[in-house]
Every structure is written in C-alpha cells, then in structure tokens.
Amino acid sequence: MNVRTLCLGILSFSDMTGYDIRKMAFEGSFSHFCEASYGSIYPALSQLTNEELVTYRDEVSEGKPARKIYSITEKGRAVLLHILHEQPGPDRFKSEFLFYSLFYDKMPPSQFRNLLNKKISDISEKLEGLKGALDCCDHEPSHFAIGYGVAINTAVLDYLKTQVEKFDGEAETPPCPPKDTFKETSHERS
Amino acid sequence: MNVRTLCLGILSFSDMTGYDIRKMAFEGSFSHFCEASYGSIYPALSQLTNEELVTYRDEVSEGKPARKIYSITEKGRAVLLHILHEQPGPDRFKSEFLFYSLFYDKMPPSQFRNLLNKKISDISEKLEGLKGALDCCDHEPSHFAIGYGVAINTAVLDYLKTQVEKFDGEAETPPCPPKDTFKETSHERS
DNA sequence: TACGTCATGTAAGTCGTTACATGATTGG
DNA sequence: CCAATCATGTAACGACTTACATGACGTA
Numbered sequence: 001m002n003v004r005t006l007c008l009g010i011l012s013f014s015d016m017t018g019y020d021i022r023k024m025a026f027e028g029s030f031s032h033f034c035e036a037s038y039g040s041i042y043p044a045l046s047q048l049t050n051e052e053l054v055t056y057r058d059e060v061s062e063g064k065p066a067r068k069i070y071s072i073t074e075k076g077r078a079v080l081l082h083i084l085h086e087q088p089g090p091d092r093f094k095s096e097f098l099f100y101s102l103f104y105d106k107m108p109p110s111q112f113r114n115l116l117n118k119k120i121s122d123i124s125e126k127l128e129g130l131k132g133a134l135d136c137c138d139h140e141p142s143h144f145a146i147g148y149g150v151a152i153n154t155a156v157l158d159y160l161k162t163q164v165e166k167f168d169g170e171a172e173t174p175p176c177p178p179k180d181t182f183k184e185t186s187h188e189r190s
Numbered sequence: 191m192n193v194r195t196l197c198l199g200i201l202s203f204s205d206m207t208g209y210d211i212r213k214m215a216f217e218g219s220f221s222h223f224c225e226a227s228y229g230s231i232y233p234a235l236s237q238l239t240n241e242e243l244v245t246y247r248d249e250v251s252e253g254k255p256a257r258k259i260y261s262i263t264e265k266g267r268a269v270l271l272h273i274l275h276e277q278p279g280p281d282r283f284k285s286e287f288l289f290y291s292l293f294y295d296k297m298p299p300s301q302f303r304n305l306l307n308k309k310i311s312d313i314s315e316k317l318e319g320l321k322g323a324l325d326c327c328d329h330e331p332s333h334f335a336i337g338y339g340v341a342i343n344t345a346v347l348d349y350l351k352t353q354v355e356k357f358d359g360e361a362e363t364p365p366c367p368p369k370d371t372f373k374e375t376s377h378e379r380s
Numbered sequence: 381t382a383c384g385t386c387a388t389g390t391a392a393g394t395c396g397t398t399a400c401a402t403g404a405t406t407g408g
Numbered sequence: 409c410c411a412a413t414c415a416t417g418t419a420a421c422g423a424c425t426t427a428c429a430t431g432a433c434g435t436a
Contacts (some may be wrong), residue, residue: 003423009289011309016386021416033283033288033289034285034289038389039391039426039427040424040425041386042389046389052205052287055306064432064433065432065433066432067386067388067429068387080293084290084293084296084297087284088290088305092283092284092285093223093283093435094223094283095224095282095338096278096280097281098281102199102332103199103270103274103331106274118277126360140295141295142292144287144291145291148346151348152283154344154345155344156217156338156341192395192396193396206395208417214430217415225396227396227398228397228415228416229418252384254404254415255403255415256404256416257414258416381436382432382435384435385433385434385435386431387430387432388430388431389430390422390424390428390430391416391428391429392425392428393425393426396424397421399418399421400417400418401416401417402415403415404413405412405413405414406412407411407413408412
C-alpha cells in the first residue's frame with residue numbers, strides 16, 4: 001500500500017498533521033506493518049488535497065509553529081472504502097538479519113552470538129511496546145492488528161531464545177552487555 | 191540488503207545463472223526474507239562482473255538457451271565477508287492485509303472473513319513449503335533461517351485460526367470456495 | 381547558548397518493479 | 409500448435425529515502 005492510502009487510512013481515524021502521521025507510521029501502533037517518512041508524507045498530503053480527498057485547516061496558535069491539520073473528506077472516505085475492496089497485496093518480510101544468519105558458519109562465533117543477542121533485545125523491546133499498545137486500545141480492529149504483531153514477535157523471541165542456547169555452549173560469551181543499556185526508563189516522568 | 195549483496199551471497203553457495211538466482215530469491219528458500227526480480231538481478235550481475243566480484247562462463251549446450259553461469263571470485267568472497275561485518279539493518283515487515291484489517295468494522299462481514307480465509311490458506315501453503323525445505327536441508331545456517339520462517343508462519347496461522355472463529359459466529363459463511371479455484375490446470379477450449 | 385522537539389517542505393538520488401523485446405525448447 | 413519454461417536483457421517509470429533548508433519555542 002502506498003503512502004497516499006496510508007495517509008487516507010490514518011486520517012480516517014482522526015484529524016492530524018503530517019508530523020503526527022509520520023509519528024504514527026514510524027513509532028506508533030502502525031509502525032509494525034508499515035513505514036513512511038516526511039519526504040513521502042508531505043507530497044502525498046498535497047496530492048490528496050489537490051484531489052479533494054483531504055482538506056486542511058491552518059492552526060496558528062501562540063508559542064507554537066503554524067501547523068496544517070488535515071481531515072479526510074467524504075470523497076476521501078469513499079475512495080478509501082473503494083481501495084479496501086480490492087485484494088490486498090501480499091505481505092512482505094525483509095530481513096537482513098536472516099540473510100546474515102546464512103553465513104554464521106563463516107563468522108567468528110562471537111559475532112553471530114552478538115547478532116542474536118542484539119536481535120533478542122530489539123524484539124523484546126518492540127514486543128513490550130506492542131503489548132502496551134494492546135492493553136490501552138479499545139478499538140477492536142487495532143486490537144486485531146496489534147495482536148498479530150504480538151503473536152509474531154512472541155514466536156520469534158521464543159525461537160531465538162531456544163537457538164541462542166545452542167550457540168552459547170560453543171565458546172565463552174565475552175562481549176554482550178547491551179542488555180539493559182536501553183532499558184533506562186527508571187525515571188519516566190519526574 | 192541490496193540486490194548486489196543478495197547475488198553475492200547466493201553465489202557464495204554455488205554457481206548459478208541470473209535466472210536461477212531470481213528463482214531462489216522469489217520462490218526458493220530465500221524467498222521468505224527477501225525478493226528480487228530480473229530487472230534488478232541482471233544489472234546487479236553486470237555491475238558485480240565489472241567490479242570483478244563475480245565472473246561468468248558461457249554455456250552453450252545443444253537444445254538449451256545459451257546461459258551465463260556466474261561464480262563468485264575470491265575478491266567477491268572477501269567483500270561479502272566485509273559486508274557481513276557491518277551491523278545488519280532492521281527487519282521490515284509490510285502488511286497490506288493488516289492495514290486492511292484496521293477497517294474491518296467498515297466492511298461487510300463476509301469481506302473480511304474472505305480476507306482471513308485467503309490469508310489462512312496462503313500462510314498454510316507457505317508454511318508447508320518451508321517445512322519441506324526444513325526437512326531436506328542439511329546446511330545448518332539455512333536450517334536456522336528456515337526455522338525462523340516456520341516459527342513466524344506457525345504463530346501467524348495459529349493467531350488467525352483463533353481469530354477467524356470470532357468472525358464465523360457473526361453471520362453465515364457463503365463465498366469461500368477459492369481453495370482449488372487457482373489450481374485450475376484443465377483448460378477447456380475448442 | 382545550544383540542543384531537542386515541533387513543524388513544513390523540496391531536491392536529488394537510490395533502488396527496484398513492470399513491462400517490453402527476443403528467442404529456443406519441451407510437453408501435452 | 410500452443411503454452412509453459414528456460415534464458416537474457418533494457419527502458420521507462422514509480423516510490424520512497426536522505427539530506428537539505430527553514431524557523432520558532434522550550435529548557436537545561
């Protein structure tokens with residue numbers, strides 16, 4: 001799905017700025033199955049505006065940058081519904097990590113173990129995020145989509161944890177301290 | 191990872207034509223974590239040849255199209271090893287299906303149930319393929335990578351199967367015969 | 381004062397897909 | 409004979425990313 005459709009979909013939930021859309025598609029609860037950067041979002045929004053699928057109102061408040069708050073139009077909703085009627089394209093999963101793993105027998109053992117550990121902590125972190133989103137989400141369809149992400153990441157984490165044991169036996173485990181390096185959240189809001 | 195690196199990696203396992211590489215990256219045991227089409231593979235191979243990371247020999251045998259069989263060079267292996275030393279980029283998962291699912295409450299119930307059923311049969315098929323590859327594979331790293339795919343797809347399948355029940359209760363299930371509709375090998379013509 | 385966040389946007393460039401062009405062979 | 413498979417390649421196009429340009433405000 002292209003960025004135009006993505007914007008249309010996100011705006012169908014609530015009015016938003018381009019900045020906000022990028023956040024949702026990059027860090028928010030959409031981010032586990034899509035991505036978009038400013039360079040694609042802003043042009044997409046202009047185009048959608050030209051086609052009258054969205055409109056915007058300028059908001060100029062004191063002490064804040066001027067912002068354009070986009071809303072989907074009726075026409076936009078109709079187009080979105082129409083798009084949803086087509087068959088969705090196939091899911092795509094791209095993993096540089098898995099590509100690397102094909103050559104683990106050609107790397108020093110510690111190198112691959114580090115990759116595994118890094119992966120495990122990345123997935124753990126992502127999984128925590130998804131689980132958090134799952135709890136504080138009452139929109140059923142989002143629940144479904146986030147649950148899907150939770151299912152995948154849980155499975156991957158389990159798989160990696162069973163696999164890492166196989167490699168831990170092979171030699172000593174020297175350089176893998178990044179475990180709690182990112183976990184620094186002890187002072188959430190002081 | 192770009193197509194150049196992908197070709198280099200695949201050729202590190204065995205000599206192959208561009209056609210074969212595309213098959214591996216599209217249908218073979220690489221296809222669950224990468225993709226590449228002719229339009230990117232052939233230019234990549236030319237480029238790699240210019241850089242002397244691969245070479246090819248022409249094979250002109252009776253009754254077959256002429257083909258270029260590519261081999262990785264020593265220099266190519268060195269470059270590959272060097273690339274593997276860098277941190278792999280993050281995995282990316284793109285799902286149009288999940289995007290669609292966010293709007294299931296805005297579709298007719300049968301539409302989403304069809305999507306679910308389609309998804310379930312697609313994943314089942316893919317899972318069978320992966321499991322088959324897992325059994326007849328003695329290369330350990332490939333085993334790891336395929337096992338990863340099996341883990342993901344098993345989890346997704348389980349998730350979808352539990353979810354589909356929730357939607358099955360809501361209305362009767364009329365149009366989902368596409369099981370063997372694609373399998374149509376018989377062509378009745380005059 | 382300097383950095384981080386909010387906020388919008390453009391231009392250049394990368395990367396890859398789709399569709400096309402070509403042609404031989406095999407099997408039903 | 410027709411379709412599928414094997415086989416190579418190019419050109420046009422599309423989609424997105426990166427980096428840049430701009431600027432105001434809050435806070436440490």
